[in-house]
Amino acid sequence: MRSMIPDYLAEALGEVAADTTGETAGYIPELATADPERLGAAFAMVDGEVYGAGDIDTAFTIQSISKPFVYALALSDRGFDQVLAKVGVEPSGEAFNEISLESGTGRPLNPMINAGAITTHSLAGPEGLQPAERVERITDGLSAFAGRRLKMDESVHASEMEHAHRNLAIAHMLGSYGVLTGDVRAVVDGYIRQCSLLVTARDLAIMAATLANRGVNPLSGERVVPEPVVRQVLSVMFSCGMYDAAGDWATQVGIPAKSGVAGGLIGALPGQIGIATFSPRLDSHGNSVRGVSLFERFSSDMGLHVM
Numbered sequence: 438m439r440s441m442i443p444d445y446l447a448e449a450l451g452e453v454a455a456d457t458t459g460e461t462a463g464y465i466p467e468l469a470t471a472d473p474e475r476l477g478a479a480f481a482m483v484d485g486e487v488y489g490a491g492d493i494d495t496a497f498t499i500q501s502i503s504k505p506f507v508y509a510l511a512l513s514d515r516g517f518d519q520v521l522a523k524v525g526v527e528p529s530g531e532a533f534n535e536i537s538l539e540s541g542t543g544r545p546l547n548p549m550i551n552a553g554a555i556t557t558h559s560l561a562g563p564e565g566l567q568p569a570e571r572v573e574r575i576t577d578g579l580s581a582f583a584g585r586r587l588k589m590d591e592s593v594h595a596s597e598m599e600h601a602h603r604n605l606a607i608a609h610m611l612g613s614y615g616v617l618t619g620d621v622r623a624v625v626d627g628y629i630r631q632c633s634l635l636v637t638a639r640d641l642a643i644m645a646a647t648l649a650n651r652g653v654n655p656l657s658g659e660r661v662v663p664e665p666v667v668r669q670v671l672s673v674m675f676s677c678g679m680y681d682a683a684g685d686w687a688t689q690v691g692i693p694a695k696s697g698v699a700g701g702l703i704g705a706l707p708g709q710i711g712i713a714t715f716s717p718r719l720d721s722h723g724n725s726v727r728g729v730s731l732f733e734r735f736s737s738d739m740g741l742h743v744m
């Protein structure tokens with residue numbers, strides 16, 4: 438049965454390959470130059486087997502797919518109470534880069550949108566870390582999810598920093614409410630570094646499989662985060678991972694997921710599988726067009742929908 442997976446994946450890629458709709462992310466100049474034709478998909482099983490087809494070893498920046506993993510690190514490093522006091526768990530129904538703060542408290546609605554992710558970035562590692570140490574903690578943590586040492590794309594980081602007006606504006610709002618403290622520019626710089634970590638579709642499938650495997654990396658055997666943290670992260674991915682397309686995704690695909698503007702997309706089905714796709718052209722929500730089609734297909738072909 439499993440021996441059929443690579444052919445199945447290759448056939449699925451063939452079916453979506455002709456779809457050239459969508460655009461690469463224009464607001465990060467370095468991403469706009471990505472080869473839009475790249476296309477790959479990988480499955481990582483919770484027993485450690487990995488299958489793939491297409492461009493599964495091409496490196497690209499993780500972008501927003503870092504958010505659930507850094508949320509997991511913040512929850513394990515600081516505990517639920519401290520994190521929930523600063524970041525909520527409600528879907529925003531708005532684009533990923535909207536301000537979306539709770540009225541009165543200024544608490545970001547959830548950790549998957551930029552406002553929440555900038556805040557969870559600041560909560561990774563023990564209290565009192567220097568910005569560079571926090572980036573190190575996050576690089577170590579995400580590397581443990583992937584099972585190999587991840588590197589950073591300095592030119593994507595520099596390119597995004599030059600155009601970071603929205604994220605800086607969000608961070609200053611967070612600072613005005615006291616949700617962020619200290620040097621908010623350094624937090625944005627660190628958050629954009631986190632987004633600039635380089636991964637492949639194979640890495641992302643293993644990272645997703647670590648969530649599906651309840652926090653233990655199925656290849657290395659390392660427990661990366663505790664099980665209750667994984668439950669929290671997957672729940673928030675289910676309700677908020679696809680931003681203002683989360684409802685469509687929940688009904689049509691029905692598995693916890695997260696997208697990134699470099700074209701990556703992950704899904705994790707507890708106890709079973711981590712899935713990743715890579716295709717850089719994005720829809721109006723910032724989700725990969727061909728990635729969404731592939732997941733719709735995987736979900737219906739394999740009965741992955743949790744309902």
Ligand code: DON
Pocket residue numbers: 499500501502533534551597604629632696697698699722723724
């Ligand atoms: O903060 C940003 O805008 C980017 N570094 C990440 C955004 C992103 O990946 C949104 N997801 N589709």
